[in-house]
Amino acid sequence: MSYQDVPADLLSRLSHRLRDQLYSMITIPDPPNPMEPSLQSRASSLGTLDRLPVELLYEVLMSLDFQSSISFSRASIQGKNIVCSLPAYRDVMKHAPHALAALSRTKLLHFHSASDLHNALRNERCATCPEYGVYLFLPTCERCCWQCLRSKPTRRVVSPTAATKTFALSPKMVRQLPVMFSIPGTYGVACKPTQKSYRLVSVTAAKELAMSIYGSPGDAIEAIIRRRPPNERTESTARSLRAIFSDFACLDSLMVPDQGNTGVDRYFGMASIPFPSLTTPDILEHGLWCKGCEWTFNQHRGRRIPAYVIANMVPADCDPDRVLLGMVRRAYSSVRLSAHIQHCYGAQQLLASQMCKKVERVPSP
Incomplete structure (x- = not known):
């Protein structure tokens, strides 16, 4: 089975959300609602900015920070409608309003452009290693x-x-x-x-x-x-x-x-x-954690895993407890988790155990 063929129900059985880990970061219980474009038909002007093509105006707004963009939206009905139609504003406000609220409450909102936030949303990789980045580090966006x-x-x-x-x-x-x-x-x-x-x-x-x-x-x-x-x-x-x-x-x-x-x-x-990831327009990822890695860590702590198995998983000069606990805390996107469970010792053991239980439940002819 290739990782593209892993069924959704299998991923669901082998994954979970580490809520205690998620809640160890900033939590925003009441994120702001996105602005809605105005349907009023009365004339509205942006002054001299009316002379700019909309595409160029979009480029300017993308280089502004979100705080300035919101201020611009309050200048006129036309300004509000343009900001609401900006892909960066629309995507971030729809999928990650809590991040905007956190940036605002930490007084960092004016340090990052709309483009910076949108790029982070449309990416999934950690900025400092090859793994899935399930958090947004606010000072650097x-x-x-x-x-x-x-x-x-x-x-x-x-x-x-x-x-x-x-x-x-x-x-x-x-x-x-x-x-x-x-x-x-x-x-x-x-x-x-x-x-x-x-x-x-x-x-x-x-x-x-x-x-x-x-x-x-x-x-x-x-x-x-x-x-x-x-x-x-x-x-x-x-x-x-x-x-x-x-x-x-x-x-x-x-x-x-x-x-x-x-x-x-x-x-x-x-x-x-x-912080979620929106790598394609219709797939929003919030991060998944592998139950197999958690099983492996618990079995290792109980000394129930052969030493050669641990040796194949952990580099020789690393502490197995630190590495295995780190694997428990590592998040994945759906695609990354699908690839991971193909070689995850714990995930394969859990699958084998589930298959055995299914066989036991099959009635004899």
């Missing part, structure tokens, strides 16, 4: 998977004070960085509630600012360490900086050894939100 949010330093947010210290920046320099305000709520795998809103900046933006000041990654690391107090010029500091400045966008971090340099992410989940 890029898709991201759970593992990259957990392990990649550039998919984190920190306080402006921490950015000042980590990258040897002056307070004046840090004030150039886009600031987001976290939404009070419940975050992280421990479901820790917080009623406080934090001022946060992205590590990616701070890294890019440091690069513009210090030059190459090597020069930046050297300059930052040189500006640290003598007691902080340690190998641990250098390792952490190397993890930030050599963050590759093509590696599956789950399948490489844990370097132990990511540290505790105090603000985990506060800058990300579950």
